[in-house]
Amino acid sequence: MRAPWKSGVIIAVLGYFVACAPVKFEKAAEPPCGKKGAVCVQSCTAPGSCTKKYTMTKKIQGLVDILIVNDNSGSMSLNQKKMANAFSGFLSQLANLQYRIAMTTTDISDATADKYGAKPPIQKNRVTSVQDGRLVTIGSSKYFTPAGSENAFLNAIEIDETASCDANGYVSCPSNDERGIFAARLAIERNEGSWIRPTAHMAVIVLSDEDERGRKELWTKGWPLESYDRWENLMGSFQNKFPAKTMSVHPIVVKDDACAAAETQGGIGAFIGTQYLEWSATVGGNAGSICDSNFSANLGQIASYVQNQAVSLPFECRPMGDAYSVTFNPQPANPPTVTANWTKMKLEFSGAIPPNTSVTLKYECKDNK
Numbered sequence: 001m002r003a004p005w006k007s008g009v010i011i012a013v014l015g016y017f018v019a020c021a022p023v024k025f026e027k028a029a030e031p032p033c034g035k036k037g038a039v040c041v042q043s044c045t046a047p048g049s050c051t052k053k054y055t056m057t058k059k060i061q062g063l064v065d066i067l068i069v070n071d072n073s074g075s076m077s078l079n080q081k082k083m084a085n086a087f088s089g090f091l092s093q094l095a096n097l098q099y100r101i102a103m104t105t106t107d108i109s110d111a112t113a114d115k116y117g118a119k120p121p122i123q124k125n126r127v128t129s130v131q132d133g134r135l136v137t138i139g140s141s142k143y144f145t146p147a148g149s150e151n152a153f154l155n156a157i158e159i160d161e162t163a164s165c166d167a168n169g170y171v172s173c174p175s176n177d178e179r180g181i182f183a184a185r186l187a188i189e190r191n192e193g194s195w196i197r198p199t200a201h202m203a204v205i206v207l208s209d210e211d212e213r214g215r216k217e218l219w220t221k222g223w224p225l226e227s228y229d230r231w232e233n234l235m236g237s238f239q240n241k242f243p244a245k246t247m248s249v250h251p252i253v254v255k256d257d258a259c260a261a262a263e264t265q266g267g268i269g270a271f272i273g274t275q276y277l278e279w280s281a282t283v284g285g286n287a288g289s290i291c292d293s294n295f296s297a298n299l300g301q302i303a304s305y306v307q308n309q310a311v312s313l314p315f316e317c318r319p320m321g322d323a324y325s326v327t328f329n330p331q332p333a334n335p336p337t338v339t340a341n342w343t344k345m346k347l348e349f350s351g352a353i354p355p356n357t358s359v360t361l362k363y364e365c366k367d368n369k
Contacts (some may be wrong), residue, residue, distance in 0.1 A: 038316050042367065050367040054316055055360065062355025063200030064099045064306055065245075067187060069180045070136070070157065071208035072105040072128065074165040074173045075268045077158065079290055083207055083252075084157040086295040088150065093303035095146070096355065102143040102195050103156060104187040106178035106208065107131040111186070111228075118226040121177040128161045128174040133186020135193070142193040170268075181212050181275065182228040188238055199244050203306050206251040206276050209263050209290055215271040231279040248285040250302045251276035252295060259291040313347045315340075319363035329358045 044050040070080065109121050110132035135142045136159075139152035165173035184204060188196065196202070213223045227233050231249075238247060253273030254260050263270030270290075280287050286305045288298030315324075326338050326347065336349040347361055 038314075040316070051320070051364050052317075052367050053362070053364045055362050056313055057358055057360045058313060060353045060355055060357045060359065061199060062097050063197055064094070064097050064203060065196050065200045066099060066101040066203045066205065066306075067184060068101065068103040068157075068205045068207065069184050069187075070103055070105050070159065071178055071180065071210070072107055072130075072159040072162045072174045073176050073178050073210075074162065074170045075270075076207075076209065077163045077166045079207060079209065080158045080162060082292075082295050083299075084154045086299050087154060087157065089296055090299035090303050091146075091150065093300060094306065097307065098146070098200075098355070100143045100145055100195050100197070100200070101138075101153070102187070102192075103136040103138070104133055104183050105130050105136065105159065105174065106180045106183055107175040108133060108179050108182050108186065109175045109177075111182070116186075116228055118182075118228050119224075121175055121179070127164075127172045130159075131175070133183045133190055135187060135195075143195040177213065177223070178208065178210055179213060179229055180206055180208055181231050181234055181279075182226075185228050185234040185237060188234070189241065196242065196245075198242055201306070202238075202242075202245050202247040203285075203302070204247065204249045205302060206249065206253060206273070207290070208251075208253050208273060208276070209270040210254070211271050211273050212275040216274065225275075229275075231275060231282075235283065247283055248305065249276070249280040249283055250285045250287070250305070251280050252288040252290050252298050253277065254291070255287065255289045259289055262291050313359065313361045315345045315347065315363065317365035318342060318345070320366055324361060324363035326362075327360045328353070329360070330354075332357060 038054045038056040040052045040054045042050060042052050070076075070083075105128065107128050108131060109128070111118065112120055130136050136156050138144045138156045139149050141148065144153045159174075161174050165171070184206075188202075212229050213225060235247070238245070251273055253276050254263060254270050255277065256272065260270045260272055277287055286298070286301045288295065288301065292298060322340065322342075324340065324347070328335060332354055336353055339348050339350065340346075341348050349359075353359065
């Protein structure tokens with residue numbers, strides 16, 4: 001939340017297209033054909049009867065990179081505690097994935113105009129150990145893995161500076177100019193410790209009780225959204241830096257006026273996370289409410305989304321008679337549902353595919369050249 005004098009920015013976190021499971025193209029025997037990783041051979045029996053046979057194979061690796069953007073401003077200590085209390089269940093639902101989880105805060109107070117092409121934050125932070133898109137240290141590492149100490153991770157979620165700020169009447173607090181999207185972009189571009197893997201799906205979890213830089217009414221009153229505050233620009237930077245990765249965005253934020261009113265206490269306001277909700281709706285993800293009494297359901301839905309996200313394979317062209325074949329190696333005990341989306345020219349899968357399963361798509365198209 002924020003006091004009347006503060007304008008904030010909630011949290012944001014990474015994104016790409018609709019979340020797709022991490023995949024890796026495998027080499028096929030046929031020569032390359034097309035621009036989407038498919039291979040093909042051409043067959044002609046007579047002039048005008050040429051066809052192209054396409055084969056594409058992707059291997060599901062079970063890799064997931066998760067970035068948590070944790071609003072560390074005053075009034076967030078209770079919400080951080082709710083996150084910590086529910087996270088053990090979240091981790092247990094990711095037990096069959098090879099995950100890496102990193103965390104940053106919404107405080108980018110070290111940012112300078114020369115470095116990022118943006119105005120310095122209106123209010124400098126007064127005390128914080130993590131700012132400028134830097135990663136929170138978890139135990140002795142910059143990211144958490146299944147082999148890490150869960151207690152160290154849970155302790156890191158509850159930011160010391162936030163709890164101290166709330167306890168001392170909002171004196172000596174982290175910056176109230178909360179810029180979660182800005183921080184997420186810095187964290188991704190910096191990639192401390194090389195924690196981001198080139199083919200792993202990226203899931204961004206945003207925890208905040210405000211929008212980017214507070215709320216829309218403030219953006220024309222000295223708190224403008226700049227280049228690094230816009231999720232569209234973050235997506236462009238992300239896709240350029242990691243072209244083989246996909247992203248989903250999962251905000252746990254204020255979703256409506258009723259929640260904003262419930263979160264507003266003692267003169268400290270909360271605002272709808274418009275930018276984060278729009279980001280998630282565009283690139284894909286699960287949006288939860290910060291007003292929930294606990295976050296177990298929210299995090300459970302995020303875990304399901306990450307695990308059961310649609311895997312997609314692109315079509316180079318629309319197959320003859322809309323016919324195609326899909327095979328799995330090894331064959332899953334419960335094969336996912338397969339659907340051809342001709343609007344997006346993609347083959348989509350609904351349901352979990354075990355890690356290290358190869359998926360092969362074959363089809364044939366008419367070639368009138």
